[in-house]
Amino acid sequence: MPVAVPAANSDSDVSAKLLDDEVPTSARGARPRLLTGDRPTGPLHLGHLVGTLRNRVRLQHDYDSTFIIADFHMLTTRNAPEQIAEIDANARGLVLDALSAGLDPARVTFYLQSLVPEVMELAGLFQSLVTVNRLERIPSLKDMARDSGQEMSFALLGYPVLQAADILAVRAEAVPVGKDNYAYVEVTREVARRFNARYGEVFPEPETIAGDVPTLVGTDGQRKMSKSLGNAIALGDPAPVVRKKVMGMYTDPNRLTADTPGRVEGNPVFAYLDAFGADAATIDDLKARYRTGAVGDVEVKAYLVEVLESILGPMRERREAFAAPGLVEALIEQGSASAREETQETLRRVRSAMGFTGVHRRLARRAARTR
Numbered sequence: 564m565p566v567a568v569p570a571a572n573s574d575s576d577v578s579a580k581l582l583d584d585e586v587p588t589s590a591r592g593a594r595p596r597l598l599t600g601d602r603p604t605g606p607l608h609l610g611h612l613v614g615t616l617r618n619r620v621r622l623q624h625d626y627d628s629t630f631i632i633a634d635f636h637m638l639t640t641r642n643a644p645e646q647i648a649e650i651d652a653n654a655r656g657l658v659l660d661a662l663s664a665g666l667d668p669a670r671v672t673f674y675l676q677s678l679v680p681e682v683m684e685l686a687g688l689f690q691s692l693v694t695v696n697r698l699e700r701i702p703s704l705k706d707m708a709r710d711s712g713q714e715m716s717f718a719l720l721g722y723p724v725l726q727a728a729d730i731l732a733v734r735a736e737a738v739p740v741g742k743d744n745y746a747y748v749e750v751t752r753e754v755a756r757r758f759n760a761r762y763g764e765v766f767p768e769p770e771t772i773a774g775d776v777p778t779l780v781g782t783d784g785q786r787k788m789s790k791s792l793g794n795a796i797a798l799g800d801p802a803p804v805v806r807k808k809v810m811g812m813y814t815d816p817n818r819l820t821a822d823t824p825g826r827v828e829g830n831p832v833f834a835y836l837d838a839f840g841a842d843a844a845t846i847d848d849l850k851a852r853y854r855t856g857a858v859g860d861v862e863v864k865a866y867l868v869e870v871l872e873s874i875l876g877p878m879r880e881r882r883e884a885f886a887a888p889g890l891v892e893a894l895i896e897q898g899s900a901s902a903r904e905e906t907q908e909t910l911r912r913v914r915s916a917m918g919f920t921g922v923h924r925r926l927a928r929r930a931a932r933t934r
């Protein structure tokens with residue numbers, strides 16, 4: 564079904580044009596499939612752009628691409644009613660972030676996990692294929708428990724199994740993710756292998772697709788960029804905010820004046836220039852001058868602002884083009900219906916491979932004899 568553009572609304576003219584494409588969102592043709600996504604906990608930032616978003620944009624032409632808004636996953640660390648009440652607004656923000664980065668809404672599918680409840684059944688069926696010991700050895704789960712100030716919940720321990728269900732529900736072959744998700748794709752591969760060996764070939768063994776920069780350091784130069792650590796530049800940040808964040812960035816703490824030789828290694832300003840700059844000659848020149856104390860922090864930072872704006876400026880324009888009320892929501896609604904159908908089809912194959920279909924048929928046949 565082609566994406567329905569909200570009725571006559573002058574604001575949505577640009578979006579209407581962008582959405583007017585022959586490719587139907589629900590057509591799942593011969594192309595291999597890809598699934599990835601995010602929890603609806605807040606806006607995406609520069610780390611997401613180089614960790615996974617650029618891959619998503621690049622791969623949307625070759626893969627039938629589905630993007631999950633993983634609200635059930637969010638519950639593993641944030642399950643307060645106030646946090647649940649923010650899911651729709653955050654989901655809208657995630658989709659706008661993705662569209663601003665260049666995903667084509669006529670080509671890809673966005674869906675909200677809680678609108679596909681069957682994924683929980685699939686995750687439940689996978690639970691007997693993974694040991695507690697295996698999950699307890701995944702470091703990022705312990706980090707998430709620690710960062711949330713909570714004890715490891717049963718749900719958090721099962722996070723990778725639910726993620727395996729998301730990925731295998733659409734029988735995806737590729738999963739473009741940042742470094743902190745590699746371990747979950749490993750679990751997914753194990754689940755697929757074990758399921759296929761025990762019950763018959765149903766699932767592909769999906770590949771991780773690594774980003775250009777698997778982990779981007781935050782503006783504090785200490786930990787990886789993360790919204791909750793307050794060291795992130797969001798993709799939707801207005802230009803003055805970007806400038807302020809860059810000008811306040813950590814650089815080389817030992818460098819007190821512009822003529823002190825500075826350190827380029829471990830300096831997040833140069834890490835960002837490497838990740839986002841296109842002009843290698845200018846960057847090399849700045850590095851050389853920085854090392855000898857021939858350029859000030861302010862000049863390097865001003866150049867970084869320019870580099871980031873050349874990327875974020877056009878993204879702000881694309882975001883505007885999709886901002887018409889209801890447009891993103893319609894995409895999520897239709898995408899969820901499509902992902903749900905696909906998940907139901909996978910479950911039919913799973914129940915059949917496992918033998919449940921036979922069990923249920925025999926039960927029904929015998930029950931019918933008494934009528």
Ligand code: TRP
Pocket residue numbers: 598599600601602631633636725726729730738740744747
């Ligand atoms: N774990 C992802 C995150 O870091 C979110 C997610 C849930 C996901 N299910 C997925 C990513 C399936 C890729 C594939 O927020």
